[in-house]
Amino acid sequence: MKWKGFIYLSSIPGGFAAVQEFCSICEEHGFVIGKGRIMLELLTGNEAVARGAYEAGVHFAAAYPGTPSTEILEALAKYDEVDAQWSPNEKVAMEVAIGAAIGGARSMVSMKHVGLNVAADPLFTASYMGVNGGLVIVTADDPGMHSSQDEQDNRYYARFAKLPMLEPSNSQECKDYVVLAFALSEEFDTPVLLRLTTRTAHGRSPVNLGQRQEIKVKEYKRQIEKYIVLPAHARKLHPKVHQRMVRLEDYACSTPVNEIQLRGRDLGIVTCGAAYQYVREACPEASVLKLGMTYPVPTELIRRFAGEVDELVVVEELEPLLEDHIRGMSLEVKGKDMFTRFGELSTETIREGLGLENAVSSRVSGGAVEPEQPIPGRPPVLCPGCPHRGVFYNLNRLGAVVTGDIGCYTLGALPPLSAMDTCLCMGASIGKALGMEKAQGKEFARKTVAVIGDSTFLHSGITGLMDVVYNHGTITTVILDNGITAMTGHQHNPATGFTAKRGPAYKVDLEQIARAVGVERVRVVDAYDIDAVYSVLKEEMAVEEPSVVIARRPCALTVKSRSKGYSVNSRCIGCRKCIKLGCPALAIKDGVAEINSQLCTGCGMCAQVCPRQAITLSEESKGDSRG
Amino acid sequence: MIPVVDTADTKNILIVGVGGQGTILASRVIAGVVMRRGLDIKVSEIHGMAQRGGSVVTQVRFGKEVFAPTITPGTADFILAFEKLEALRWxxxxxxGGTVIVNSQELYPLPVLTGSKEYPVDTMERIRGKVSRAIEIDALEIAKKCGSPKVVNTVLLGVLAGLLDSDLEAWRETIRETVPPRTVDINLAAFEEGIDRGKEFLSQVGN
Known part of the structure; x- marks a missing residue:
């Protein structure tokens, strides 16, 4: 048979299984299908969200990077048709996206779960305003805290801010639900929340790609009763929000993304998101109510499902949001008494919770489950050549009280650097240092240092620094300026000189910002120069006025060319001074230091701390050692 | 040999290593082969802080229809370990009856480098004590012989493919499409070396 052409399957709901079924029907009718090659791509949930937005004709997208959400904006920035930008923080990203939606564009804003705390202020009132062009807000939660400081359940934001929420369970649904979210946003005049978790955001599964719908930016008309939330206007808007949610609950009871799958009568499981996939694996014979739309909770649909089964169980990751709702309906239901509310669920924990024997009766025991024969852990560590290393090494030497912040440099808390006292949330280091001074006095402030990265400083550190000057604080602030947002994978920010689409941009001057808020003592130091960092820190900590030290060096992972590494010569006496730097390229072997030439980047910090000149540049030059 | 990639049952492969070792390529090639055959697949990995030199794991599951994105302990058909201690950890x-493929490379975690913990000297013995199907391979040495220390992952992938599948042409094709064009030859040479080790192991231990 001759090749006939493409068929885009994005219009078929039901993901991979439906595509398989479609293909087999085609084959029964004599068509030959190039299965798996032409239309399916293996995408992460984040890439699929970006693809969905693209196909839904999104015009504008904004974000601040944060694991596990970062790759959504990165993927959107690659589409020529989409104007995508990194904003200085999540609140600004949310506001720009809201502005774009009011201006008639289809807009998306994405962030990690704690980012939504930062953006909560505009979120709540955007709920009253509604939209013009569709607005989809993506929150990527992190159950299990793979790369986060808490595991808050952002489904509560939907209830709190009175907004609809969709929760995909695989990459195909990530794409499909974004398309649906834009349609709902415009139909119901509301921002729509899309909640991912680490497993859906970073898991890869097959996705059918479709084509972009070209949607025109809507006309903008002044509507002050809608877009200006004066108390008089807001009082009229609030009841409208409630009417909207009532209509959305009706929709939630009939939408195909909320699906009753009837199998056995014994057990009925209500579930959503990644938990659905574990449920299907753990007990394939159970009836399931899969909620793709978790807010408003579809009360009547749940009641109908409850009538079809003998026992009703809710399987949801983190908090008992659905369970509490169902209990409020006076239905008998089980949930958190069987499954943990901490961390991620799994096939195994669900089977255990249901009292089913796990598929595995006898196991190969391994290192991680053998407490009697413990093996060394492998904690994350600052990279070889990381410019933060020398700063923490010196803060440790100076016995500083260090208020830390969010980024790679939080690793400065771990041994052997051990140079951090507290780490709370983005931008909090400076305010916390000031608070410590308020509690303990000026003498204590002589050893109190706030440590914050360049991107984090721009995110929410500037206002803290303003407060230090305004309220007569005298603490020292160190800005670790590695010229990039490193932790999340090297995204641009307002101080890098480039946009999300890699075009040129104004490069914010950190020194001038510090001076503008009233800091008179602003010092810049080469982060690789151990002695200079030490003496500058010592001087600035000693003075009884606020000061800012900018320790500057590009992130070692962004430096592509380097010529020489270091090696240890026979003068080494094994004093271990270099080991205190905690560099992964350095080890003690047979009583003396040894440098791994594959890992060494040639930063030279170890050579500077060596008291015997036992570490010197290698004779032979070498190429880039990194793969 | 059983062409496992073609069976309907879900197969589970755990790829473990240290952040920065390049475990991603291995999962991309496996996924490419699986998708060519029209099977369902889920790949799960963790990004973020763990990548900074920490212990990293990629979970690959494929079959007729795959639900859970993660592998239940005690159900992995293969563990592909880029580092010896990580093989033991996972x-x-x-x-x-599953098989663990261990790269003999040792990368010391920070507590070992700083002298607060010791790297177990008997890692491989401990692994062999628990698993009859354990294959140790010096992938770095083989990679260097093939022309670049960077193709360690392709050597290991070759071992896996040799043990897992009978249709290796699909793997070669996927590697050609996946790796940078100028490294295709080195990668394919590394892949063949790996296949040979895998087959050598099968001839000793059997299927």
């Missing part, structure tokens, strides 16, 4: 994921 060994409880292996099913009975």
């Amino acid at each position: 060994l409880h994921y292996l099913r009975e």
